[in-house]
Amino acid sequence: xxxxxxxxxxxxxxxxxxxxxxxFQMESGKIYGLVGKNGSxxxxxxxxxxxxxxxxxxxxxxxxxxxYKDIDYIPSLGIVVENAGLYPEFTGFKNLQILAxxxxxxxxxxxxxxxxxxxxxxxDKRTVxxxxxxxxxxxxxxxxxxxRPDVLLLDEPTNALDESGIEIIRNICREExxxxxxxxxxxxxxxxxxxxxxxxxxxEAGRIFGFD
Amino acid sequence: xxNILKASLILPIVLLLNLELLISxxxxxxxxxxxxxxxxxxxxxxxxxxxxxxxxxSVFPLLIFVIIFGxxxxxxxxxxxxYLFSRQASxxxxxxxxxxxxxxxxxxxxLWFSLACRYLVYxxxxxxxxxxxTAKLFIMSFAITFGFALLQNIISIAIGTTYGFFATYALILxxxxxxxxxxxxxxxxxxxRIFNPFYSLILAAFNELTIPQLFISFLxxxxxxxxxxxxxxxxDIGLSNKELI
Numbered sequence: 265x266x267x268x269x270x271x272x273x274x275x276x277x278x279x280x281x282x283x284x285x286x287x288f289q290m291e292s293g294k295i296y297g298l299v300g301k302n303g304s305x306x307x308x309x310x311x312x313x314x315x316x317x318x319x320x321x322x323x324x325x326x327x328x329x330x331x332y333k334d335i336d337y338i339p340s341l342g343i344v345v346e347n348a349g350l351y352p353e354f355t356g357f358k359n360l361q362i363l364a365x366x367x368x369x370x371x372x373x374x375x376x377x378x379x380x381x382x383x384x385x386x387x388d389k390r391t392v393x394x395x396x397x398x399x400x401x402x403x404x405x406x407x408x409x410x411x412r413p414d415v416l417l418l419d420e421p422t423n424a425l426d427e428s429g430i431e432i433i434r435n436i437c438r439e440e441x442x443x444x445x446x447x448x449x450x451x452x453x454x455x456x457x458x459x460x461x462x463x464x465x466x467x468e469a470g471r472i473f474g475f476d
Numbered sequence: 477x478x479n480i481l482k483a484s485l486i487l488p489i490v491l492l493l494n495l496e497l498l499i500s501x502x503x504x505x506x507x508x509x510x511x512x513x514x515x516x517x518x519x520x521x522x523x524x525x526x527x528x529x530x531x532x533x534s535v536f537p538l539l540i541f542v543i544i545f546g547x548x549x550x551x552x553x554x555x556x557x558x559y560l561f562s563r564q565a566s567x568x569x570x571x572x573x574x575x576x577x578x579x580x581x582x583x584x585x586x587l588w589f590s591l592a593c594r595y596l597v598y599x600x601x602x603x604x605x606x607x608x609x610t611a612k613l614f615i616m617s618f619a620i621t622f623g624f625a626l627l628q629n630i631i632s633i634a635i636g637t638t639y640g641f642f643a644t645y646a647l648i649l650x651x652x653x654x655x656x657x658x659x660x661x662x663x664x665x666x667x668x669r670i671f672n673p674f675y676s677l678i679l680a681a682f683n684e685l686t687i688p689q690l691f692i693s694f695l696x697x698x699x700x701x702x703x704x705x706x707x708x709x710x711x712d713i714g715l716s717n718k719e720l721i
Binding site for chain 1: 558567
C-alpha cells in the first residue's frame with residue numbers, strides 16, 4: 265500500500281500564495297479528483313507532488329519519505345501536466361523511447377502497447393509537431409502510463425479530446441486504480457470528476473476543500 | 477554523433493578565418509612563432525594596434541560553441557523537462573551527467589581549435605615548444621568553451637534565454653577587452669592576469685602561461701559548475717523558465 269500525504273503545504277511564487285496550507289492524503293487503488301477554476305492551484309499541487317516544485321513551507325511525504333529531502337522524486341510516477349510538451353522533432357514513439365531510456369524499466373514493445381492503449385498508431389512516422397492537439401494529449405498520456413507507475417497524476421487529461429478519447433482516459437484511470445496505482449485527476453470540468461472518482465476535492469485560491 | 481559534428485564545426489571556421497596563414501605556408505618561414513600567434517590572435521604584428529574586434533574574430537570559433545551549446549543544459553529543463561525530470565532518481569545526478577556530455581563536446585571543439593592553431597603557426601612539423609603550447613591552448617580553449625557555454629545555460633535557467641545570451645556575450649566582450657588592456661599595460665593585478673580566460677589563452681599561445689596559472693584559470697569554471705548545481709537542485713522545474721508562469 266502506497267500513501268502520498270501533504271502536511272501544511274504552502275508555495276509562494278513572486279509573492280503570490282499559489283498553495284495555501286494544503287493537507288490531504290491519497291492511497292493505492294483509489295481515484296482522487298480535484299476540481300477547480302483555472303488558477304486555483306491544481307497544477308501547482310500536482311507539480312509539488314511530482315518533485316518539480318519545492319514547497320515554501322510544509323512537506324510532501326511518500327510512504328513516510330519526505331520529498332525534496334529524503335528523495336527527489338516519487339520512484340514510480342506517471343504524470344500529465346498542462347502545457348508541458350515533448351520533443352517536436354521526433355515521432356511519438358521516439359519521444360517515449362527517450363523518456364523510457366531514463367529508468368530502463370520497459371521494452372520497445374511496452375512502449376508500443378502504451379501508444380496503442382491511448383488509441384494511437386505506434387508505427388506512425390509523423391513527428392509530434394505534426395500531431396493534432398488531441399493526438400499530443402494522447403501521446404503524453406501514453407508516456408505517463410507506459411511504465412505502469414505506482415502513482416499517476418493527471419492534470420486536465422481530457423483537454424482537446426473527443427468523446428472516444430475521454431472514454432479512453434476514464435477506462436485507463438479505472439484500470440490503473442484496479443492495478444493498485446494512486447490516481448489523481450485534476451480538472452476544471454466537474455463531470456470528469458463526478459463520474460470517475462472515489463474521493464473528490466475542490467481547490468480554490470490555493471486551498472483544498474471537500475467536494476460539495 | 478550529431479552533437480560531436482556540431483562541436484567539430486569549429487575546425488573549418490578557424491581555417492576559413494585564417495585563410496592567409498592556411499594558403500601561404502611561406503609566411504611561416506618569414507615570421508617567428510610569436511609573430512605568427514600575434515597575427516593569429518590580433519590580425520596584426522603590432523601589439524599596440526591590438527583591438528577587441530580582431531581578437532574577438534580570432535576566438536570566434538570558440539564562441540560558436542557557446543552559441544550552439546548555450547542552451548544545451550537549459551533545453552532539457554524546458555522542452556521535455558517535466559517528463560524527463562519526473563523520471564530521474566536525482567536532479568544532481570542528471571546535472572552531472574549532462575555537464576559531462578557538455579564537457580566532452582567542449583573538449584572536441586577545443587581539440588580542433590588548438591590543433592588548427594598549431595598547424596597554422598607551425599605547420600605539421602617544427603616549433604620547439606609545439607606540444608606544450610598546443611596542450612595549454614587546448615586547456616584554455618576548453619575553459620572558455622565549457623565555462624561560457626555552462627554560464628549561458630545557468631543564466632538562462634535563472635532568468636531566461638534572452639538575458640542568458642546577452643549577459644554571456646557582454647561578459648565575453650568585457651573579458652576580451654580586459655585581456656587586451658592587460659597585455660598592453662602589463663598590469664600586475666591578479667584578477668586581470670589569472671581569472672581572465674582570454675588573457676590566459678593568449679599567454680598560452682606565447683608559451684608564457686605557467687602550470688599554476690593554468691590551474692588557477694580554471695577556478696571560475698569550478699565556481700560556475702557549483703552555481704549550476706545549485707540552480708538545478710533548487711529551481712522549480714518548468715517554472716524556472718519565466719515564460720511558463
